[in-house]
Amino acid sequence: MNEFLDKLGFSQFLKSEIILDIIWAALTLTIGLILAWLISRGIARILRRRLKAQEAMLVKRLSYYLLFSLVIIATLHQLGIDLGLLLGAAGILSVAIGFASQTSASNVISGIFLIAERPFVIGDILEVDGKVGEVISIDLLSVKLRTFDNVMMRVPNEQMIKTTVMNRTRFPIRRIDVQVGVAYKENTERVRNILFDVAEQNPLCMAEPKPLFIYKGYGDSALELQFSVWVKRENFLLVRNSIQEEIKTTFDKNEIEIPFPHRTLYTGSVTEPFPVRVVDGGV
Amino acid sequence: MNQQEEKKDVISMGRWWGDYEVGTNQTLRWQIGPKILWISRDHKEWKVASVEAQEPLDNPLIVAETTKEPDGDDIDVWRFAVQSKSNAVRLVPALPDRPLIVKTTKPVFVPSMEETILFVSIPLWLRIYAGEGSAELMDSAIVRPSDTWFGPNTMKGDLCYASQTSARLHIEDLPLRPHRSMTSVRIRNNSILKLHIEGLKIPVNNLSLFVSEKGHLWTEALTLEQEDHTDKANVRLDKKPALTMESTLVTQPRTKISRGFLLDAFGSLVAKKKGEKNERVP
Numbered sequence: 001m002n003e004f005l006d007k008l009g010f011s012q013f014l015k016s017e018i019i020l021d022i023i024w025a026a027l028t029l030t031i032g033l034i035l036a037w038l039i040s041r042g043i044a045r046i047l048r049r050r051l052k053a054q055e056a057m058l059v060k061r062l063s064y065y066l067l068f069s070l071v072i073i074a075t076l077h078q079l080g081i082d083l084g085l086l087l088g089a090a091g092i093l094s095v096a097i098g099f100a101s102q103t104s105a106s107n108v109i110s111g112i113f114l115i116a117e118r119p120f121v122i123g124d125i126l127e128v129d130g131k132v133g134e135v136i137s138i139d140l141l142s143v144k145l146r147t148f149d150n151v152m153m154r155v156p157n158e159q160m161i162k163t164t165v166m167n168r169t170r171f172p173i174r175r176i177d178v179q180v181g182v183a184y185k186e187n188t189e190r191v192r193n194i195l196f197d198v199a200e201q202n203p204l205c206m207a208e209p210k211p212l213f214i215y216k217g218y219g220d221s222a223l224e225l226q227f228s229v230w231v232k233r234e235n236f237l238l239v240r241n242s243i244q245e246e247i248k249t250t251f252d253k254n255e256i257e258i259p260f261p262h263r264t265l266y267t268g269s270v271t272e273p274f275p276v277r278v279v280d281g282g283v
Numbered sequence: 284m285n286q287q288e289e290k291k292d293v294i295s296m297g298r299w300w301g302d303y304e305v306g307t308n309q310t311l312r313w314q315i316g317p318k319i320l321w322i323s324r325d326h327k328e329w330k331v332a333s334v335e336a337q338e339p340l341d342n343p344l345i346v347a348e349t350t351k352e353p354d355g356d357d358i359d360v361w362r363f364a365v366q367s368k369s370n371a372v373r374l375v376p377a378l379p380d381r382p383l384i385v386k387t388t389k390p391v392f393v394p395s396m397e398e399t400i401l402f403v404s405i406p407l408w409l410r411i412y413a414g415e416g417s418a419e420l421m422d423s424a425i426v427r428p429s430d431t432w433f434g435p436n437t438m439k440g441d442l443c444y445a446s447q448t449s450a451r452l453h454i455e456d457l458p459l460r461p462h463r464s465m466t467s468v469r470i471r472n473n474s475i476l477k478l479h480i481e482g483l484k485i486p487v488n489n490l491s492l493f494v495s496e497k498g499h500l501w502t503e504a505l506t507l508e509q510e511d512h513t514d515k516a517n518v519r520l521d522k523k524p525a526l527t528m529e530s531t532l533v534t535q536p537r538t539k540i541s542r543g544f545l546l547d548a549f550g551s552l553v554a555k556k557k558g559e560k561n562e563r564v565p
Contacts (some may be wrong), residue, residue: 207445
């Protein structure tokens with residue numbers, strides 16, 4: 001058997017330095033990548049207590065990429081590839097790559113600014129370009145949001161820097177503005193007291209800051225009012241629904257009219273009353 | 284004793300908390316202030332139901348009355364599946380899980396180097412434990428107070444509960460109710476400026492609950508001291524409630540803290556510049 005292998009020159013091949021280098025390089029690459037993954041994970045775990053979630057995630061990724069680069073350099077060195085030559089080529093290439101990757105570079109820099117400025121963190125609810133979603137990750141190139149209909153939305157970091165982003169969960173309390181219209185015949189003082197009673201009866205509406213009652217103006221068909229209540233951030237959606245229902249129920253109970261748009265028909269220069277006939281059993 | 288005083292005495296003397304036995308397929312009913320509570324025991328479950336009475340203040344205190352299982356759309360029901368055969372149930376009064384903001388009927392000034400005692404009525408929470416291991420089934424407000432915000436602005440501050448009743452200078456002005464406990468707050472103004480009090484933040488989540496010899500629920504006495512050099516009040520907790528000769532500890536505080544700490548007890552939502560809270564003596 002050995003003779004047969006010798007004839008083929010396989011034993012010599014196995015003993016050759018090239019194959020040994022390849023084996024060592026493969027080992028360095030495998031063990032190196034596993035170690036890089038474990039070390040970056042360990043660093044993130046240690047820093048998680050001190051840093052915010054997205055900062056820990058960024059440190060984890062950066063440390064992984066750094067270690068990954070070192071492993072690749074070590075592997076190439078093991079294979080006997082001249083790194084100087086490679087870096088020289090990389091220098092020339094980087095100019096070309098730089099032009100080609102303008103967008104990516106801009107996103108990376110924007111990402112660093114986003115992390116430094118910290119306008120939002122993972123778990124916040126953001127409104128970007130009229131779309132609302134929960135931040136699930138802040139990466140080097142983009143911010144990923146989960147919209148409420150469970151769709152993943154990827155917003156490039158550059159866009160996050162350029163456009164207006166509203167963070168709906170930054171502060172612990174929020175105001176709910178309810179637009180109410182009441183008939184002109186209603187006593188506004190009574191309406192005001194009823195609205196304040198509605199807020200007082202709902203324990204999720206805050207006593208302080210006090211609810212707001214604002215005259216918005218004289219509308220086409222109704223006195224336009226705004227009633228605003230403050231709630232704990234987590235109760236926003238719940239109260240936004242319940243308060244409207246409670247206002248409607250209380251207005252009905254107190255016979256306060258919420259008018260629908262009125263239109264007066266004018267049929268010519270002299271408007272005569274419209275003839276109306278009540279027919280027995282008519283439809 | 285007139286009829287009204289007699290009713291008040293009956294309410295204040297009644298103890299609704301303690302250990303009870305609910306037989307299998309049996310329902311017991313409690314009425315604690317405005318809250319009506321039913322606890323039922325089945326072979327494999329505990330059922331807790333509750334509703335708020337329509338006219339709360341006129342209802343008497345009912346303790347462990349045997350009745351049938353409640354039925355109605357407005358009744359909230361919670362079911363707890365268990366394997367244990369124990370029929371023991373324990374009702375425990377507790378204090379709120381957040382600080383309580385209580386206002387005075389009109390702003391009160393405490394002159395420099397003076398002190399006063401304010402009495403505050405605190406809404407109670409109800410804890411229900413069941414079975415041999417006394418597993419907690421519920422911990423909820425008997426009557427949920429409104430949320431409120433206590434801080435310099437809408438960005439910074441603490442989420443608290445708003446008290447429905449005001450702090451009073453005379454204890455007689457605060458009616459005793461089975462679903463509320465009492466606390467006394469001694470306010471000592473050690474600063475050279477008069478202290479303006481519109482609202483107080485009471486750290487009820489750090490207080491214990493005691494029962495007096497008359498069956499009234501009290502927290503330990505609280506002292507708030509305002510000094511010159513700080514915006515925060517120095518809080519001291521006594522070991523026992525004030526005004527009671529004998530008292531027994533019923534419930535430990537939700538969050539234990541040291542007996543002395545600093546608290547922004549006299550702040551308010553209306554943002555005030557530094558030095559504006561205490562007013563100079565004219």
